[in-house]
Amino acid sequence: MRQRYLALLSVFASLPAMALTFQTRLESIEWTVEGDKFECRLTQPVTDFGSGQFVRRAGEQAIFRLNAYNAMMGGGSATLLAAAAPWQPGRGDINLGTVRIGSGNVLFNSSQAQAGRLISGLIDGRSPVVRHSSGDGRVSEVRLLPVRFNKAFADYQGCVAKLLPQNFDQVKQSQVGFPGGGIDLDGPAKARLQVMLEYMKADPTVNRIELDGHSDNSGNRLTNRDLSRRRALAVMEFFKANGIQESQITLRFHGERYPLAPNTSNINRAKNRRVAIRLERGAPAEQVAPQATKPTASATS
Structure with missing residues (x-):
């Protein structure tokens, strides 16, 4: 496990020089599960940014939501990735398509299909990544890490089992x-x-x-x-x-x-x-x- 953590620390060496990346330090990563009969939320806080969150309403499949303290990404679109783990050489990132960035605290809500593939990726050790390129060539990323995900996902599934049939x-x-x-x-x-x-x-x-x-x-x-x-x-x-x-x-x-x-x-x-x-x-x-x-x-x- 320590080797995986060290590999994660070097994951950004290949990013463009102008890239600004938001992620939580490995030792501080946590997943939280909250919910009731109406909605379940599985969240990873992102230091100095906000949080990435899976939200599942009663009667629906989950979506992935990016929350920000401030409008740090601007407008336009961003690419959503299920990024390969650095300790698994030969595996490329999975491009899940684009999302439209808004101006409020909730920057976007993904499709249900995108969220499902992100969850599958997390189970497989991949990281949800949101990559945004501005008009002047600057690249910013928000990255969630799969550390401690499996235990939190089991708790999340327990919440989902108690949801009402419909919203x-x-x-x-x-x-x-x-x-x-x-x-x-x-x-x-x-x-x-x-x-x-x-x-x-x-x-x-x-x-x-x-x-x-x-x-x-x-x-x-x-x-x-x-x-x-x-x-x-x-x-x-x-x-x-x-x-x-x-x-x-x-x-x-x-x-x-x-x-x-x-x-x-x-x-x-x-x-x-x-x-x-x-x-x-x-x-x-x-x-x-x-x-x-x-x-x-x-x-x-």
């Missing part, structure tokens, strides 16, 4: 269908609602639900409106049975008025038999003034 952007709008034409929730519908319910229970600021029931045009207008109402009520009853209060739910029903697809085939009509669900953020439940026990309901014909 708020993914779960805030959804819909359930009634392909058979009735009013009962089928297995896929219940599974989709369960994901939304799980998120609401984890995030108390998401405590409002809007339900909009719809039908196809198979019946007359009054029948279709009633079907759309009963479908929305079926979804409401699911949430109520799982601890959501009626006062948190707004219910509307529209009959055949807003089709997703023209009612010209059985497939299209099945698409139109649905309830759209939208989750909203509000004040925590204990701060909300008491409301009527019945859901707000409105109908449009």
